[in-house]
Amino acid sequence: MDKLIIIDGNSIANRAFYALPLLSNSNGLHTNAVYGFTTMLLKLIEEEKPTHFLVAFDAGKITFRHKEYTEYKGGRAKTPPELSEQFPLIKELLQAFQIPQFELTGYEADDIIGTLTKTADELGEKVLLVSGDKDMLQLASEHVTVAITRKGISEVELYNPEAIKEKYGLTPKQIIDLKGLMGDTSDNIPGIPGVGEKTALKMLHEFGTVEEVLANAGSLKGKMKEKVEEHAQDAIMSKELATIFREVPMETGWSSFRYAGYDGQALSGMFRKLEFKSLLEKMDFTSGVETEDERILVSLDIEVVTAEHVNELLISLGDSAPIHVEVVGENPHHSEIAGISFYIEESEKCFYLSFELLMSEAGAPVRDWLSDASKKKQLLDQHRAELALAWQGVQLRGVDFDVLLAAYLLDPTESNLTLSGLASKYGLPSMKADEEIFGKGAKFRLPELPALSDHLCRKVYTTARAVPVLREDLEKGEMNRLFYELELPLAGVLAEIEMRGIKVDAADLKALGEELASKLDTIMTRIYKLAGTEFNINSPKQLGEILFEKLGLPASKKTKTGYSTDAEVLERLAPYNEVVGEILNYRQLAKLQSTYVEGLLKEVRAETGKVHTYYRQTIAATGRLSSQFPNLQNIPIRLEEGRKIRKVFVPSEPGWYILAADYSQIELRVLAHISQDSNLKEAFLQNMDIHTKTAMDVFGVAEDAVDSNMRRQAKAVNFGIVYGISDYGLSQNLDITRKEAATFIEQYFAVFQGVRKYMDDIVKDARKDGYVTTLLQRRRYLPEITASNFNLRSFAERTAMNTPIQGTAADIIKLAMVQMAERLKQDGLRSRMLLQVHDELVFEVPEDELETMKRIVPEVMAAALKLDVPLRADVDYGLTWYDAK
Structure with a gap:
């Protein structure tokens, strides 16, 4: 028997987006929804082995339901651009997977799915329907199993008619009656005010349908009787809106959904574009693939x-x-x-x-x-x-x-x-x-x-x-x-x-490892005491049993793979029990121990006592360098234990020092130069704290009235503007509502009008030229800037705004490296350049050259490229890299 998997594309993309933290590749393209969607596809292909496959999408915002009820879905927040830009990528990904996709103007994905499941019932074919929307339960049947995602998309609950009966006491068809009575705030379906799921279920268990509830309204008591009678038409309309239309005119036949497997070359190319390195390593795209080579090779x-x-x-x-x-x-x-x-x-x-x-x-x-x-x-x-x-x-x-x-x-x-x-x-x-x-x-x-x-x-x-x-x-x-x-x-x-x-004090690194091991042992003991038993903290299965069965913390229904204990779940549970916070702390320290202590020790070269990183020069579209073997640009410095890792990086000669020079707010200075915004330029020309200045201007207060929260918000919007942040992104950073974030961004642009003009102009130029450039003419092509697809076009517009800023900043630090290397040779100095970490250069310096280097390093960095506002590099030094910051 055939097995068709149908995925509710918009629903799963939404679930994946909100389930995973905002991820992006080196080109600034957000990828968290695509990554979640990809992992679900791979899991379904491996576990279900479908013979047929389809992903259905909504074709647009207006459907036939809007004609019946203009407020349909009117309460929904606007889709964040960070998600919108990922839909074209998901569709491109599906092409690489060779999975058919379908959408039809005027209809929702639900209706396409409803029509196909009706066909499956008629043909007697088996269907697994995957969605995050419980409206889909109305489609469950003898042949159709509905998988509803839980905890983002990592787990699903399977529903057939028996499971729906067990959970709700209803038949699949009665799900629309349930929605008719209780409504659905996510789709702005009104229902009957004051009727929640519990009340609606009670009514349906007694009367069976919305129509019968209304016919028997006289037997209800008090205010509920009044509400049911007053909103009878709303209930009927809500039931109609919640009913999935199953007669979509589709010319595609069952054979069109046959699935023969993915295109390895196309999929590996897509994974490279999205920078899904773990998936590239996990999958073997070459095994078993034999192709006839028709290329004509020249004779040499x-x-x-x-x-x-x-x-x-x-x-x-x-x-x-x-x-x-x-x-x-x-x-x-x-x-x-x-x-x-x-x-x-x-x-x-x-x-x-x-x-x-x-x-x-x-x-x-x-x-x-x-x-x-x-x-x-x-x-x-x-x-x-x-x-x-x-x-x-x-x-x-x-x-x-x-x-x-x-x-x-x-x-x-x-x-x-x-x-x-x-x-x-x-x-x-x-x-x-x-x-x-x-x-x-x-x-x-x-x-x-x-x-x-x-x-x-x-x-x-x-x-x-x-x-x-x-x-x-x-x-x-x-x-x-x-x-x-x-x-x-x-x-x-x-x-x-x-x-x-750069030299690593291996003894200190081992001592730091022992210190972390001791802390981990202490935390482990506390966890065992709070849990009342010993168990393997690194085992999600055992941890889930302790948290949700022994300690009784709130959890969704257990699945065949056990309970989810990822960071998102634990952070949600932290207020319920002290043990959860200890487990989160344990995980952070354990990662430091494995990745940055044990990992660094493996990278120390025996004959030099040093680690030798490798800078990738041709990876990031912005022009930034990328470090690996080991990655010395990602050493965590938010935790004090992470910062301590910098203590093991020391000079390679006795009596020498580590000197570090860091550009101060280089991207905002570049923005001031490129945009020629008078307020932004004034702040840097007057050597003011830019975040305080922004807070003063946006909040309309004097310098002494700017409090720490105002400065924090101003800092978030300053740096967010550089990266084309949306109201959604800013709301996540500051833990405020999207409306508040949107207001904040509007206030910023009202003050920094030159920045607004720059962003408008650069998008116009990109549309005309097809690319944008940095001050050094580093070019980035943006073919999607004129795309008819709104999401593709929006991403290209944000890329147009931030590429000249980020790319110029990358060019400047690179110029400083080339000029600094030349200056060291020219002046006959023994000091050596060791590292570049984002906007920072790290050197080892003999004591007799310390004053000279403290003078010439910021001098060379400040003069790397002439701007209309001063570039500034802050310099510090010490016996270790940690001391030099």
Whole structure:
């Protein structure tokens, strides 16, 4: 028998959005609803193994019900833009899953679902209907099971007619009578005032239907009799509104919903775009997929270099050549080099050189050529190559073009930033992806020499063909300065910083781990005492049994997977019992222990005693750097225990200091310059506290009347404006109503009219040009800015507003890094740059250079880019990174 799964698309998207914290990818695209929707789809596919699948959506706000009752759904709050912008992504995701979707103008998803379930009943086909709306219970039947989500979307309750009878004492059809009597505030269905679920159920158990309740109103007593008689028509209309229409004119047949599985390539691409890294790692998109390769690969003249022919290679290379260094492994600090390939344009010949030969005595002339800055090289990825070679004692100098960097600048939202992907995008010679040659994950293997040399030569050949194309596009896009003066030199600066690393006091880190372990033991003992028994705190099953069965805390009905004990559930339960707060504290400290103590200890390199992070230069659409192996930009500093982790980062030389310089409110200063808002500029020119100034202007009070709450609200709106915050987002940040948040934003724009004008103008410019730029001409294309879809267009508009601000701030800190590296060399200083963390630069400094560095670091940072308001960097120092803040 077939099994059709139908998902109520709007309902599940809403549930997922409010169940998960606001998540976004590096492009600023909110993804929490999409992530929740994705996990539900994967779970349903795995557990239910459907033969047919459909997701139904509302086609628009106006339906036939509005003609009958103009106030239908009139009480609903406007959908937050953070959710609206995710609907197009969910629909794109469904295409990758190859799951059919359907909507029809004038009808709600409920009506489409009602029509399909009626068809299923007629055909005798099995249906699982997934929704967050209990109205759907009216559709339950012998063939249709309704799954209603609980606790967001992580759990569902299954309803067939027997389960509805057990819970409500009603048949599925009587659910509409229940709604007719009690109404539904979420849909603005009136019902009978004063009749709640309990009263409505009592009436229906006695009389059966709304009509019979009204016919027997005379037998009711007191005010209830008056209310029923007075609102009889409301009850009839409410029942009609709650009745799902099951005769939608649908031309699609049952066979249209057949589900054959997802498109692995499309889905993995979608996951990369959304940055669902955990799902990418969890799923194997390559296993069992065999496709016939119809690509025509160009014929190459390849020579595998031997020791006797190294000189021939050098003569051919001359003063400039495209090269490719094949770095094997995700982390270039712990990678192997599979070989190097070179392409000679004049002879149209490729050379392959093994790593063993490169490192041998015979390979010395090639090593010298690589380290000679006068010999110009063009690479796919300078940064990775330079790092991997440096760990082998080989310098890479003289790089004058980086294909990945150029492609990233030309389109920072490109999700397939690989050579094979770029070849396809730019119409370059076709080539196979690395995964096809090497395999992926546990299946990764280096092929034998003929296949290896062929693939590496194809990579350098494609690199050579990409260089002139990308050079021309950079010129057209006016990004030469950004590329040649900022991003390209920065790649070398980053490699130097990463090779240098930052010293970790492993003994102190272990001591911190022991301190955390001791605190965890103390908290564990308290938890056991409060719970009255010992159990595994890390086991959701055991924890759920303790909280909800032994301690009797309020919980929804237990499902087959047990009780949910996620952070949202625990925070809701915290006021009920002291043990919940202790469990939350335990989890926070346990994460610090595992991720930042044990995790950092694993990353300390034995031969250096340091951690060597890796900065990704081509990830964030805003231009920001991203740190990994380990991520030193995400060390938590809100908890004192988290801040203490910075204590283990120390100078690598005795008698030296850690010095940290942090830009002060750089994005707001950039906003003041770009918007030319007089009030905002005045605050920075007068060196006022910007949040106090905003509070004064918005609340209309003197400086001494600004209290801490006013400043907190002003700070939230100041930073929120930079990120295009909505009334919903601000209400969540400040724990106020959406109406209050909207009023606050209106007051802000009434004062800072230049900011409002900038935001209006930049959206107009983006609509005209199709992109926005930073002050250094970093470009971000916004094709959705003219989309007819409101949600896509709204997201693009907010991106247009904040990209010039965030992107310029990213450019400034990068400029400061390049200029600071040059200044250190120019002045012959021994001080070293160690880290970039958001708007902060970290150095290690000898004592005799401390005063000099305290002067020149903020000087260089302030002068990185001239604005109409001063840039300012605050400097501090100490014996550890913790002391320098």
